Amino acid sequence: MTGATLTGHAAALYEAIADLPITSPHGHCDAAWFAEDTAFPDPASLLIIPDHYLFRMLYSQGVSLTGLGIGVPPERRDPRAIFRIFAQHWHLFLGTPTRGWLEHTLHKTLGVETVLRPERADAVYDEIAARLALPAWRPRAAFDRLGIETLATTDAALDPLASHAALPVEWQAKVIPTFRPDDVLMPNRAEFAANIQSLGQITGQDVATYSGYLDALRARRAAFKAQGATATDHDVPELMTVWLARGEVEALYAKALKGDLSTPDATRFYGNMLCEMAQMSVEDGLVMQIHAGSRRSTNAQLLQKFGRDMGADIPVAMDWVPGLEALLNRCGNDPRFRLIVFTLDESAYARELAPMAGHWPCLRLGPVRGHRRTHPT
Amino acid sequence: MTGATLTGHAAALYEAIADLPITSPHGHCDAAWFAEDTAFPDPASLLIIPDHYLFRMLYSQGVSLTGLGIGVPPERRDPRAIFRIFAQHWHLFLGTPTRGWLEHTLHKTLGVETVLRPERADAVYDEIAARLALPAWRPRAAFDRLGIETLATTDAALDPLASHAALPVEWQAKVIPTFRPDDVLMPNRAEFAANIQSLGQITGQDVATYSGYLDALRARRAAFKAQGATATDHDVPELMTVWLARGEVEALYAKALKGDLSTPDATRFYGNMLCEMAQMSVEDGLVMQIHAGSRRSTNAQLLQKFGRDMGADIPVAMDWVPGLEALLNRCGNDPRFRLIVFTLDESAYARELAPMAGHWPCLRLGPVRGHRRTHPT
């Protein structure tokens, strides 16, 4: 029903791991789900509206984002109508990973019996909704029944981690935060200076100086670690790492706080901060993760209308070897350091990433994130 | 006889489409063939001399281009001798797409029964020549018998389309022009200023001003559309699109007419004109086609001796995401716009083109043009 039957080596490999507990080291689940443990609202809000891989493809085929509830306040959405629109275009996903994943979610995970077709949109919708209403599909019950052992969320450096702290004690080891400090490391992000002020307030450090800024970052890392974090995560649109002389980086930091850093200088500052993050990882043991090679928000109209993460983040080629050289030469031989890089470009995987991982003791490679390639057939 | 037998899914897919009428949206046939409808002259002039994929490979193995009739006036060529040289080197094409295609042409299309070998060059030549002499192989008869429904030619902006206009009325829907304006859009092309003068004369527009130049381009597009055109086609050696302020583009245009535009400025001007072409496509509905990523005429000696299109056009890597950003942000969300890009680089296809096409409503991808990769075994 949900794709080809596995045979031979593939079946043997799958069967050997099918019942292992799941460790999910990177994702974008919301810790509040598990803290509050209320039922998921409806099929469209769970499966359609937050999935930009899914709605960007519908958008590419002329489907209105507003009609899918994107940018519409929850109280003004009609989830059943949204699900019908999605079902009407289900054929567009033939042959894509997105379809395979959603079929698995519907039939294997949720146990929906009706096969999705346009004319059965309501029936499928009702089957999903009925399950979501059951206690067994409350977030914590579902988490346990699905055999998840640990799930890492991704959280901004300024996040107070209130939802993580509000989890039942025995759950605090299951749902752990990940330190994602882009908002306080990238001077060309909106609100950078304001974010630094908040960073100072949260940590009680004097962020007017670069040295106080570093201490504030250390304090936030420690707070995440205290809440169970094992890793940091960094969005690196343009891969460049550099180790600047202390005088230069202090001068750049002072300019950044005033908001008058040029784009190249902002890139240099961020490249230096990635090295600082690597050094802090050596000290505190948090694994460093880098997601590089995605050009963000390339559709200016959608960015203006709906904000970030609207599916217009497109992979680009990157030069990994010079890009990581400063960081690796600073920390890459230290046995305490672990760096995981994620790539969107399988030609880089074969050409430079595998040899790099076969040389640097710190380096591990995440999977090629092929699902970004979903493309209408 | 002509390669492997199809089995399984491949056979089923092929059989389902084998008898469909052919729509050929991009190619370099000459409309005069169908207007004049005279017999093709001889096998070498039809199959060898115009095919730079074929003769460039022979050249790479030490075969003289002059010996193959390249750069030789038709009246001084010996087509049978040329065909013999070709046949002597036929083994070099083993395992290449070129061989597969030519075998299909000989045996399936033309019905030649003799298998090509060096010692049978004359026999094969005579079989082809005999067919070309038949009324059934006159261009229009062949076109119909092969099940072609529509064939788009590629024509310079200044082409008067006389051959298209001279087609029998019922044929004017079958053989349609495509608007290829590189000669009047790229200031670093030879004769640019002279071409613009001709553009003014043909259209009756005052091309001394940028605004008149735009009107002249609109007029030529309309003339092509009146002759049946459904698309434009653009050669983009270095992918860069940009939307310039009106004052800047007017200044560049004035300089371009005087022939003193620097290479970077010529690239900027062309990048701006691609955006203008996209906007005109929104207005008049012509589909825009971009062929990018080929470095032209890399063999200076051949360029000097024989001119362009001598097989020394070599694919290079391109940055599609920043390269198309200005154009897509200008027109890419408009439901009236269609853009087809052709790539020579399958790593770009997987990395950025498929995600782009899975986001932008306007974007369609042409096939990877793998036949460029013909390489002696």
Added chain:
Amino acid sequence: MTGATLTGHAAALYEAIADLPITSPHGHCDAAWFAEDTAFPDPASLLIIPDHYLFRMLYSQGVSLTGLGIGVPPERRDPRAIFRIFAQHWHLFLGTPTRGWLEHTLHKTLGVETVLRPERADAVYDEIAARLALPAWRPRAAFDRLGIETLATTDAALDPLASHAALPVEWQAKVIPTFRPDDVLMPNRAEFAANIQSLGQITGQDVATYSGYLDALRARRAAFKAQGATATDHDVPELMTVWLARGEVEALYAKALKGDLSTPDATRFYGNMLCEMAQMSVEDGLVMQIHAGSRRSTNAQLLQKFGRDMGADIPVAMDWVPGLEALLNRCGNDPRFRLIVFTLDESAYARELAPMAGHWPCLRLGPVRGHRRTHPT
């Protein structure tokens, strides 16, 4: 025992070539082995210590290089202990080309019967050592028994080729040198000026002038050719060829001798010298080989501690078309010229290298050097 059994076409292809004599056109064997013909010292010195593909992977998994005898004088190494460390980590090579090659070496080439496992390290070590002690495994006897016809070494331009000259007369056609002049062509190499002085002394040319420098290079090429060389070999970290005006290149050469060439100028000078080498190849018939696309010594700590060739040479993407344009336009149409390029990037192979080789008469492609990609599973 050593991997999958070949079947079908693969078996037929292998069987057809399995017993052909071996011609090894590129490698890093030492001619002194064959001149002196003494037994190889021990298994670790033969198989582990000189193989940076092997030890870099162990290093990436936390194994100490010093423990493997790297950077340790031979008299202070314990080869049996080194072999034990290697055997303990043998599982890390599962699925890698390195493992396949080493299994072939042990079982097929050396005839070792014990299968390598950590607890059998000593047994395997002893089996290898016993063979190395036999007269049949002295270098010349092994060479002949393995069916090697010709083996090309790689030798610095300043190498006096004493070992080649000391070979028995009938062996001088079997073990031939290859001219590798990077040390006297790249001004940013350490000791460049001193190397040029040595070049002058060896050849008796006045290397104070560019013209004398060219003559000295011609003289070394002739000396290599007299010793049987058929080719040159060039390491090109950053692919750039350029043909400079005589005045400019003379000025750069004068600066280079004084050691005050900027990095971009050093790159230009080397780009010019590659064209000069191509021209000399046209004259003297030595095949030119280019190994491009590897960023050298990216691990600064290992470079400082152990020197070059420590496994931190990582492939990077290269622009072959513009990079070779000057060289090809200078010599690429000459039927006397042969250029072999080696790539580490199979996406470049498909995209630009195959079309280039299918156009330029001089160009041949070496295999993609996929073994660099060894990566722990």
